[in-house]
Amino acid sequence: MKDSIQTVSAGADHKLSEQDLAEAKAARYQAGKSNSVGRYIWPVCALALLLAVNLLLDASFFSISYQDGRFYGSLIDILNRSAPVALLAIGMSLVIATGGIDLSVGAVMAIVGAVCANLLITDISVFAVIIIGLSTGILAGVINGALVSYLSIQPIVATLLLMVAGRGVAQLINQGQIVTFQNDTFSAIGVGNWLGLPMPVWLVIATLLFCQLLVRRTALGLFIEAVGCNASASRYMGINDRHVKLFAYAMAGLCAAMAGMIATADIQGSDANNAGLWLELDAILAVVIGGAALTGGRFSLALSIIGALIIQTLATTIIVSGLPAKFNLLIKAIVILVVLLLQSEKFRNQCKQLLRISARGDV
Amino acid sequence: MQPVLELKHISKRYPGVKALENVDFRIFAGEVHALLGENGAGKSTLVKVMTGAESKTAGEIIIDNVAHEFATPIAAQKMGISTVYQEVNLLPNLSVAHNLFLGHEPKRYGLIDHKAMTTQAEQLLSRFKLDIDVNADLAKYSVAVQQLVAIARGVAMSAQVLVLDEPTASLDAEEVQTLFAVMEQLRSQGVAIVFITHFLDQVYQISDRITVLRNGKQVGEYLTAELPQTKLVEAMLGKELQQLTARRSNPDDKHMAGDDENAVTFSNVSAKGSIQEFDLEVPKGQAIGLAGLLGSGRTEVCNALFGIDTLSSGSISLGGKVLQLSQPSDAIHAGIALCPEDRKTDGIIAPLSIRENIILALQAKLGWWRYLSKTKQQTLADFYIDKLQIATPDADKPIGQLSGGNQQKVILARWLAVEPTLLALDEPTRGIDIGAHAEILALIKSLCDEGMSLLVTSSELEELVAFANKVVVLRDRKKVTELKGQQLTSQHVMQAIAEG
Numbered sequence: 001m002k003d004s005i006q007t008v009s010a011g012a013d014h015k016l017s018e019q020d021l022a023e024a025k026a027a028r029y030q031a032g033k034s035n036s037v038g039r040y041i042w043p044v045c046a047l048a049l050l051l052a053v054n055l056l057l058d059a060s061f062f063s064i065s066y067q068d069g070r071f072y073g074s075l076i077d078i079l080n081r082s083a084p085v086a087l088l089a090i091g092m093s094l095v096i097a098t099g100g101i102d103l104s105v106g107a108v109m110a111i112v113g114a115v116c117a118n119l120l121i122t123d124i125s126v127f128a129v130i131i132i133g134l135s136t137g138i139l140a141g142v143i144n145g146a147l148v149s150y151l152s153i154q155p156i157v158a159t160l161l162l163m164v165a166g167r168g169v170a171q172l173i174n175q176g177q178i179v180t181f182q183n184d185t186f187s188a189i190g191v192g193n194w195l196g197l198p199m200p201v202w203l204v205i206a207t208l209l210f211c212q213l214l215v216r217r218t219a220l221g222l223f224i225e226a227v228g229c230n231a232s233a234s235r236y237m238g239i240n241d242r243h244v245k246l247f248a249y250a251m252a253g254l255c256a257a258m259a260g261m262i263a264t265a266d267i268q269g270s271d272a273n274n275a276g277l278w279l280e281l282d283a284i285l286a287v288v289i290g291g292a293a294l295t296g297g298r299f300s301l302a303l304s305i306i307g308a309l310i311i312q313t314l315a316t317t318i319i320v321s322g323l324p325a326k327f328n329l330l331i332k333a334i335v336i337l338v339v340l341l342l343q344s345e346k347f348r349n350q351c352k353q354l355l356r357i358s359a360r361g362d363v
Numbered sequence: 364m365q366p367v368l369e370l371k372h373i374s375k376r377y378p379g380v381k382a383l384e385n386v387d388f389r390i391f392a393g394e395v396h397a398l399l400g401e402n403g404a405g406k407s408t409l410v411k412v413m414t415g416a417e418s419k420t421a422g423e424i425i426i427d428n429v430a431h432e433f434a435t436p437i438a439a440q441k442m443g444i445s446t447v448y449q450e451v452n453l454l455p456n457l458s459v460a461h462n463l464f465l466g467h468e469p470k471r472y473g474l475i476d477h478k479a480m481t482t483q484a485e486q487l488l489s490r491f492k493l494d495i496d497v498n499a500d501l502a503k504y505s506v507a508v509q510q511l512v513a514i515a516r517g518v519a520m521s522a523q524v525l526v527l528d529e530p531t532a533s534l535d536a537e538e539v540q541t542l543f544a545v546m547e548q549l550r551s552q553g554v555a556i557v558f559i560t561h562f563l564d565q566v567y568q569i570s571d572r573i574t575v576l577r578n579g580k581q582v583g584e585y586l587t588a589e590l591p592q593t594k595l596v597e598a599m600l601g602k603e604l605q606q607l608t609a610r611r612s613n614p615d616d617k618h619m620a621g622d623d624e625n626a627v628t629f630s631n632v633s634a635k636g637s638i639q640e641f642d643l644e645v646p647k648g649q650a651i652g653l654a655g656l657l658g659s660g661r662t663e664v665c666n667a668l669f670g671i672d673t674l675s676s677g678s679i680s681l682g683g684k685v686l687q688l689s690q691p692s693d694a695i696h697a698g699i700a701l702c703p704e705d706r707k708t709d710g711i712i713a714p715l716s717i718r719e720n721i722i723l724a725l726q727a728k729l730g731w732w733r734y735l736s737k738t739k740q741q742t743l744a745d746f747y748i749d750k751l752q753i754a755t756p757d758a759d760k761p762i763g764q765l766s767g768g769n770q771q772k773v774i775l776a777r778w779l780a781v782e783p784t785l786l787a788l789d790e791p792t793r794g795i796d797i798g799a800h801a802e803i804l805a806l807i808k809s810l811c812d813e814g815m816s817l818l819v820t821s822s823e824l825e826e827l828v829a830f831a832n833k834v835v836v837l838r839d840r841k842k843v844t845e846l847k848g849q850q851l852t853s854q855h856v857m858q859a860i861a862e863g
Binding site: 217218219220222223225226229230232233234235236237238239240297298 | 669671690691692694695696701703708709710711712713714715719723724726727728729730731732733734735777
């Protein structure tokens with residue numbers, strides 16, 4: 001170590017020459033661009049491929065007709081049906097980015113549905129019902145977040161509690177019945193349309209825009225990613241990791257509340273047993289298909305939406321293909337496995353290597 | 364006499380780091396051989412190579428005149444080398460007896476003979492004066508007992524060489540003596556024991572021979588009886604110091620004007636399980652060094668300053684105003700920054716880009732609402748990449764892909780961007796290759812010249828003495844002495860560390 005002081009001047013050798021630096025600077029922006037584009041390629045390809053398969057199966061798949069002030073067609077149908085999972089996926093992206101997971105969103109949908117349905121049969125205004133419904137979702141999210149960040153319970157366990165209890169709460173609110181209501185204003189959330197597109201699609205678009213602005217035009221997104229990658233280092237930088245996690249779970253609760261209202265408005269009633277059942281798993285899948293790692297870190301809301309669209313398109317494809325319904329789940333699993341493998345750089349490299357080896361073998 | 368185990372010219376490289384370079388180590392039957400060195404000296408790596416947990420890059424492992432390659436720890440165990448690692452590596456949900464004999468249980472008709480296992484376990488533990496229920500779960504017992512069980516397991520398996528990595532860290536004085544009694548017994552039976560510790564008194568009590576490592580290189584092999592403690596500390600921390608200290612620019616005369624203006628004052632600071640009754644003044648524009656062996660309280664001072672450890676008594680004040688520090692963000696808002704000791708777990712956010720790693724602390728200080736635009740981020744990042752000569756093609760490269768030295772520069776840039784009044788650096792040059800090492804030292808010097816107050820912890824004394832205005836020596840979590848002016852030489856610091 002005696003030369004440590006002497007090499008201060010020798011340190012100049014390590015410096016990059018000016019030309020190097022100039023080249024490096026030019027490369028900086030390039031690399032940044034191609035990096036973010038690269039993340040979109042595989043999920044978008046998978047979606048395009050699925051749509052192409054549908055076109056082969058049904059030539060009229062892409063046709064959209066305009067009738068009675070709204071658009072009809074398979075594509076519109078996919079957008080509309082994917083709305084609940086897409087909403088859940090937005091919230092789930094934030095939670096997964098912090099290194100957590102939220103299993104309770106399906107149950108929160110049921111609770112919010114039950115709360116809204118039971119309020120709608122009283123005299124309370126629809127506007128108040130919506131506000132109370134959204135607040136219920138946020139409250140559920142805050143409970144999850146508090147369990148995770150302040151009591152340090154593992155996310156999967158903390159949210160499993162509400163996943164199990166939530167459906168019970170919803171059943172209690174409904175007193176074991178399916179509660180139905182007649183309210184055209186509220187029903188419009190699920191079945192209404194505006195400028196030709198179904199209301200749920202508008203809700204997804206609005207939520208995506210709002211969340212995108214919230215996380216990318218402020219530092220929240222960066223804080224979420226920092227906490228998800230390394231919570232300890234984030235704390236050393238003065239980021240309050242607990243608040244960040246609390247925010248993510250609250251957002252997941254809010255998104256679940258909107259999805260729950262769509263589901264309730266759709267059937268004009270609250271079915272505590274079936275509303276949002278297993279949708280948390282589809283939401284997690286959508287986020288994973290979008291390329292996020294369950295260990296936390298980088299996330300993209302747009303990619304998660306594409307993930308949700310892939311799941312819904314796949315479901316439609318299976319129906320369109322006319323395969324017996326009993327194959328549905330199996331095919332879904334296989335296609336998703338392929339999409340996930342395609343996204344893995346390691347897998348792609350292995351494939352390339354195999355191709356190279358076989359090519360050499362031929363010569 | 365033939366050594367039972369001999370390692371010749373061992374080198375071990377990790378990407379970007381030379382962990383070991385041309386190290387020799389030998390151990391004879393019936394001796395306790397202490398392996399010493401500061402953190403990052405390469406002790407653990409050497410042990411891992413010796414026990415097959417890591418493969419060596421170059422060199423030979425010789426047992427009974429035959430060169431061996433250990434691919435796995437099991438291969439090393441078969442050759443009679445057993446290891447008790449620093450952290451207890453046992454299964455808390457199994458019984459004590461199961462833990463002792465896991466993998467080589469006494470069998471009867473091919474099934475585990477529980478009765479024999481219980482008796483053998485009790486016999487084994489009686490050597491350690493441990494009278495516990497061997498059929499109870501290990502988790503029921505204290506860390507000290509678990510540590511003793513781990514050692515007993517190593518002893519039960521040991522044939523020729525027993526490696527004990529920091530076995531006494533969680534033991535009290537009496538338990539240490541019991542352990543030493545067992546070690547003496549094993550020594551008389553001809554077992555060779557490699558003993559790694561930070562407690563120098565224990566080295567002198569039990570060991571016959573000492574090998575000292577520093578920065579991945581072997582400093583020397585000594586007979587314990589022939590090596591005075593001061594010489595040992597000198598070997599651990601670095602030699603040829605007078606020569607180096609003469610090179611330093613005369614820091615005593617610098618910043619004398621700022622002497623009256625106290626930037627940060629520790630008065631009578633104590634924290635639970637941390638420093639005790641600690642007093643320190645860091646005058647504005649001065650660099651204060653913290654010296655001491657590992658566990659002496661160096662890092663704890665930084666943690667108390669940065670709001671990570673809560674104070675149980677005393678106060679820390681800045682410019683006469685007492686600070687309430689309950690979390691790092693409190694310290695950051697008060698103008699205090701800390702480059703933590705463990706760069707990997709507390710410093711870098713590996714998957715995020717260099718740009719993001721640089722601006723994060725500033726952004727956290729500004730709050731989530733006042734977002735730095737991408738252009739501003741890029742300007743800041745480019746400025747520091749150029750200023751600190753961070754070797755990277757672009758600011759969007761994930762920081763995890765940089766070398767240790769460049770990562771450290773990014774973390775320095777992160778805190779410089781916040782423009783703190785006081786910057787604490789905990790081991791800023793650890794695990795960094797020699798070129799970057801010098802650059803970081805030069806940077807620290809220039810910061811000091813620019814008027815920033817610095818509190819620098821380092822186990823490399825020549826570094827500290829080279830740039831510090833004052834060095835505070837810690838021992839057993841208390842301040843031993845402060846050295847400045849003419850007294851500030853590496854030898855004085857070393858003496859203070861060794862003798863208190």
